[in-house]
Amino acid sequence: MHILEENIRAAGAAGRTALIPFVTAGFPSRERFWDILRELDESGADVMEIGVPFSDPVADGPVVEEASQRVLAEGVSLGALLEGLKARRGLFRAGLVLMGYTNPFLQYGWERLAAEAAAAGVHGFIVPDLPWDEAADIRALLAAHALALIPLVGPNTPKERMQLYADVSEGYVYVVSVMGTTGERDHLPAEVPEVLSRVREVFRLPVALGFGLRSPEQLAALPDAVRPDAAVFGSALLRHLDRGGSPADFLRRWRS
Amino acid sequence: MPPLMELEEAMASILPSQEFQRELHGLLHDYAGRETPLTFCPALSEELGFELWLKREDLLHTGAHKINNTLGQALLARHMGKTALIAETGAGQHGVATAAAAARLGMKCTVFMGAEDMERQSANVRRMRLMGADVVAVESGSRTLKDAINAALRAWISLQGSTHYCFGTAAGPYPFPDLVREFQSVIGREARAQMLEKTGALPDAVVAAVGGGSNAIGMFSPFVPDASVRLFGVEAGGTGEAGCLHSAAVNLGRPGVLHGEYTMLLQDENGQILPSGSISAGLDYPGVGPEHAHLAATGRVEYGIAYDHEALSAFQKLCRMEGILPALESSHALAFVLEHRQRFAPGSRVLVNLSGRGDKDMDIVEKALGLQAV
Numbered sequence A: 001m002h003i004l005e006e007n008i009r010a011a012g013a014a015g016r017t018a019l020i021p022f023v024t025a026g027f028p029s030r031e032r033f034w035d036i037l038r039e040l041d042e043s044g045a046d047v048m049e050i051g052v053p054f055s056d057p058v059a060d061g062p063v064v065e066e067a068s069q070r071v072l073a074e075g076v077s078l079g080a081l082l083e084g085l086k087a088r089r090g091l092f093r094a095g096l097v098l099m100g101y102t103n104p105f106l107q108y109g110w111e112r113l114a115a116e117a118a119a120a121g122v123h124g125f126i127v128p129d130l131p132w133d134e135a136a137d138i139r140a141l142l143a144a145h146a147l148a149l150i151p152l153v154g155p156n157t158p159k160e161r162m163q164l165y166a167d168v169s170e171g172y173v174y175v176v177s178v179m180g181t182t183g184e185r186d187h188l189p190a191e192v193p194e195v196l197s198r199v200r201e202v203f204r205l206p207v208a209l210g211f212g213l214r215s216p217e218q219l220a221a222l223p224d225a226v227r228p229d230a231a232v233f234g235s236a237l238l239r240h241l242d243r244g245g246s247p248a249d250f251l252r253r254w255r256s
Numbered sequence B: 001m002p003p004l005m006e007l008e009e010a011m012a013s014i015l016p017s018q019e020f021q022r023e024l025h026g027l028l029h030d031y032a033g034r035e036t037p038l039t040f041c042p043a044l045s046e047e048l049g050f051e052l053w054l055k056r057e058d059l060l061h062t063g064a065h066k067i068n069n070t071l072g073q074a075l076l077a078r079h080m081g082k083t084a085l086i087a088e089t090g091a092g093q094h095g096v097a098t099a100a101a102a103a104r105l106g107m108k109c110t111v112f113m114g115a116e117d118m119e120r121q122s123a124n125v126r127r128m129r130l131m132g133a134d135v136v137a138v139e140s141g142s143r144t145l146k147d148a149i150n151a152a153l154r155a156w157i158s159l160q161g162s163t164h165y166c167f168g169t170a171a172g173p174y175p176f177p178d179l180v181r182e183f184q185s186v187i188g189r190e191a192r193a194q195m196l197e198k199t200g201a202l203p204d205a206v207v208a209a210v211g212g213g214s215n216a217i218g219m220f221s222p223f224v225p226d227a228s229v230r231l232f233g234v235e236a237g238g239t240g241e242a243g244c245l246h247s248a249a250v251n252l253g254r255p256g257v258l259h260g261e262y263t264m265l266l267q268d269e270n271g272q273i274l275p276s277g278s279i280s281a282g283l284d285y286p287g288v289g290p291e292h293a294h295l296a297a298t299g300r301v302e303y304g305i306a307y308d309h310e311a312l313s314a315f316q317k318l319c320r321m322e323g324i325l326p327a328l329e330s331s332h333a334l335a336f337v338l339e340h341r342q343r344f345a346p347g348s349r350v351l352v353n354l355s356g357r358g359d360k361d362m363d364i365v366e367k368a369l370g371l372q373a374v
């Protein structure tokens, strides 16, 4: 079993929804970022998604986009992120996933990226603009270093496509709750339970729900049968951190 | 992405149908003003020592080649059952052409435009609004065309059920580069037939400005199999001093991925997209359609550069000598011919795609020339 799946299953075995916070690398400042990762880890994160900034993040809403622009202006880069992670290898309990766009990864070189990411203690990647038809080679390259390529499925992903993803994916499946970009919504769209149940039928991997989550109450409102194994929250956390809030405070509400 | 797959299917099933082709032909002919003339330039030809011919896309309704594509896509979208169009725009020409097509076909229209472009092309913003389009200011990133594309792509993800994204150039995610080439190729097909009819021969060289690449690919593609015809794409070099902003992705960029396409891009060593620049808002884009990257790699098309000041002087020359006021985008194509005239043999025939008219650029040109005169 892939370590990301293990982490999420362990939370489930303890009767919890696994928690997957997303933070943009270098946010809210280069120094504070590393403390935030440590505090998220200590406060019960099961997997941590680290956003690799890109100038043109089309799958992201305004909060993540602005965070990306800010850290880019401060000189945050993929190379520096990998070095920082390598220096802290073994310090985190939580699984580590890098979420970013194709071009910075491509320019770094997928082969080199896979080797260095594995050496830095990373367990997987999410690449929202990597088309499925071009993902096979990259998935194999990553797999050679035990890195998972996390599939994203949305309300409009046909079942046959989901089956293709399910046949080759590891770690977890990331269900995008909305037809849209990252960012908080007051209410999950009405079709989310139906999407989740379709995903359950196809995938044996743990199911993480993200894009649009703001508060634990949104999950509580879902029927038990389709409750996701993990919740991903990014924009709400970034705004909390930017106001000077602590990771522990934020995660406490989600842990109950 | 499901809406791209839906579009690909619609291209295969709807485009070839007789009904679609008949309707599109009617719109292009009776509404947009096709076919456009092929104009010989006597005064400039005499000065240059070779024949200069212009394909007059500037005479189309809304003032540029963009309407060829928007009528095609809007009609396709309507056949697909869509009720609304969204579009990005840089100079505003594609936005105006989309607004017109939407009004004509009874569809809703929303245009995303960089806040900076809205300032420098305010007349086009007013034209779009008059034709009933919502114009949304994009404040993120560099506040220009690439950010408007980001915003339109984001909106499309949410609105895909009812809405077609009417992409404005031969770039972006597949199948847009092919779809836009399909609709713009009417330029090259007409021009090729007109040259044969008027001169009895094919041109020796064909020249077009390259922003995202739609007017150029539309002009080039019917000539690509004609080995005797040299093809030149012209990119915007900006102000020209070392380190200046420019839009010459084929000449000065590196391969990468943006907006779902693998192509030549202006980017830094970390793969972050760099801001582009040009006096011509329509050429101000850090990428180029993937087919141009391919045609450059195979050597079938040669890509050159024209700078702001060269485009301005070509603009003036065409106004004074031929009484034609070209768009600054098209002025880049003409500038390449004027600046590199020794590369064209005496007596040869050179065909330039005059992609649009320059009324929209009056303020910019007057300001630039005013500054230069001091």
Ligand SMILES: Cc1ncc(COP(=O)(O)O)c(C=O)c1O
Residues within 6 Å of the ligand: B063, B064, B065, B090, B091, B092, B093, B094, B168, B169, B170, B209, B210, B211, B212, B213, B214, B215, B216, B281, B282, B283, B327, B329, B330, B355, B356, B357
């Ligand atoms: C008149 C004109 N020509 C050329 C262009 C550049 O676009 P493309 O390279 O897609 O033809 C534009 C874009 O706005 C334009 O308005």
